Amino acid sequence: MKVKIESSKIVKPLYDDGTAAPPPGAGGEWSPLSVFDKVTYTEHVALIYAFRPPSPPNSDLELGLAKALAVYREMAGRLGDGPDGLGRSVHLNDAGARFVEASVDGPLAASLPLLVRPSPVLKRLHPSSIDDDDGRPAEELVLVQLTRFSCGSLVLGFAGHHQIADGQSAGNFLVAWGLATRRISPVAPAPVCDRATRFAPRDPPLVAFPHRETEYKLPPLQAKKKHETDEDDDEEEFAETAAHEKVKVHKMHLSKEFVARLKARAAAASSSRGYTTFQSVVAHLWRAITAARGLGAGVGTKVRISVSGRTRMRPPVPRDGYFGNLVLWAFPRADAGDLVARPLGHAAELVRAAVAAVDDAYFRSFVDFASSGVVEAEGLVPTADSDQTALCPNLELDTWLGINFCDLDFGGGCPFYFMPTYFPMEGSLFLAPSFLGDGGMEAYVSLFDNHLEEFKKICYKIA
Known part of the structure; x- marks a missing residue:
């Protein structure tokens, strides 16, 4: 499957007044990550969709994405260290999402075996910036690629950064993108973006479970020094011997x-x-x-x-x-x-x-x-x-x-x-x-x- 990249651009939020300007007082804030955001994977999670023709033109999907990003502003932001000791946060700077248009000179039916038997070729259906050669993750929190086939079928490659959204949140964003593309207003579900304040610790705190061994651990080098015969080390060695x-x-x-x-x-x-x-x-x-x-x-x-x-x-x-x-x-x-x-x-x-x-x-x-x-x-x-x-x-x-x-x-x-x-x-x-x-x-x-x-x-x- 030969995928030809037609264009690659950044799509920024488009607000109800038809401008790319955020609401008054909403520019440049930082939203600190929650304890659940910080403990999850620091990578993009990539999905593939296939749609039969007819489907709207890319320009409609681009406009819908811009409108959805205006509602889900965190998806258009960037991860970084916030000011004044906020720590790891989402910068709500409306920097936008990566939007790639591509084509395949052939019908989707000829490529369907790739969906039945997953192979590395599937990565061509996503923006290449997900897998940069230098190992650095893409700075965009959302990356999409629209690949059009000669039969009129559309394949959407979507990737969202895991620290911004878990599966349910990503699903809600995608549904909202579809609604915005269909010009259904208001875009729903409306996100509740209170990750920085919702999960406050109790007073007094009560740590009743061994989270050091479950969600968190010592860095590998420290762990080896502290637990030279630990079962987890044995498991890691088992995996490494077969990694080739x-x-x-x-x-x-x-x-x-x-x-x-x-x-x-x-x-x-x-x-x-x-x-x-x-x-x-x-x-x-x-x-x-x-x-x-x-x-x-x-x-x-x-x-x-x-x-x-x-x-x-x-x-x-x-x-x-x-x-x-x-x-x-x-x-x-x-x-x-x-x-x-x-x-x-x-x-x-x-x-x-x-x-x-x-x-x-x-x-x-x-x-x-x-x-x-x-x-x-x-x-x-x-x-x-x-x-x-x-x-x-x-x-x-x-x-x-x-x-x-x-x-x-x-x-x-x-x-x-x-x-x-x-x-x-x-x-x-x-x-x-x-x-x-x-x-x-x-x-x-x-x-x-x-x-x-x-x-x-x-x-x-x-x-």
Whole structure:
């Protein structure tokens, strides 16, 4: 697939009065990152959409983006160190988003295998500045590329900086962009941008959980000096010895019928309850990948699972209003041999219990810990590490099943395809809705080549 770049520009916010000037008194402020923004990944998260023709011209999408940025001003800002000791903040300077127009001299149908079998070619559908050769991240917090195919189909490559918005917030922004493009006013949902003040610590604070070992850690060199025989060091060494192996991304389709069979098998091992679709699917993938990796007794394995605090905190945080990050992680753990040998319901129970434990008390405890100054005093760094390339024997899971990503409509209808871009971090998993119309889902699995071949042989076996 040969992608020709037609133009690249910066799109700045366009306000209701038709100017690029912010409202009176709204120029140049800084919005400090919250404790949840600071602990997440410092990278752009990239998505791919495909739309059938007809779709509005690029000029309409550009105008819609400008209007959406006027409502979601943080997306048009820049990250930096704020004045007067504010620390890491978003500068609301209306600097704008990157907007790239591209074309492919051929029909999208000829390139559809790239969507079915993710490969590095998918990165051509995003602005190249996401992956600068010098390793520096793009300064724009939003980057989009519109790639037009000869058949009239449109592929949108979207990338948003994770420290500005989690999945739910990014989904809300995209929906707002679609509404603005369709000239529907007011743009909704209207963002609640109070990340700097919403999560105040309690007085007195109550740190009731081990956040030093969960969301934060010592920098690698200090950690090695302090814990020469720590289990995490063993896990890192395990991953590093295999890092030379090739990593591939595989898309696994889980039909509605297959998921129903997973849930039934998980429930069969439970005396008191059944398990949700999420718990059953994650348990199955965890066991199958552990078996495919050839991990046995004595090797610890865990899954890092994103958990949203929007409905868990008390009072609840507006799901379609709050703009920013509000995610922590659950870590179900097991001995690899025990995990594979015991029934599916055992793994499902580990997932259920770990996620349930990340409740309001846990979120409040984290706020108190992260606001106490201990992170800065001890030089702690987030465990959410964007530079990791291999997670074996562990996994990291992100689910987009309950997020409104697929509600994006520029005027020609919702996308007929949606997926994460090519992301070859070994051990990463993405769950996304399926567009096959069977009520199923897609799992994007990144593994070392030899492990992936074994995974393909066993991934549909329900044990």
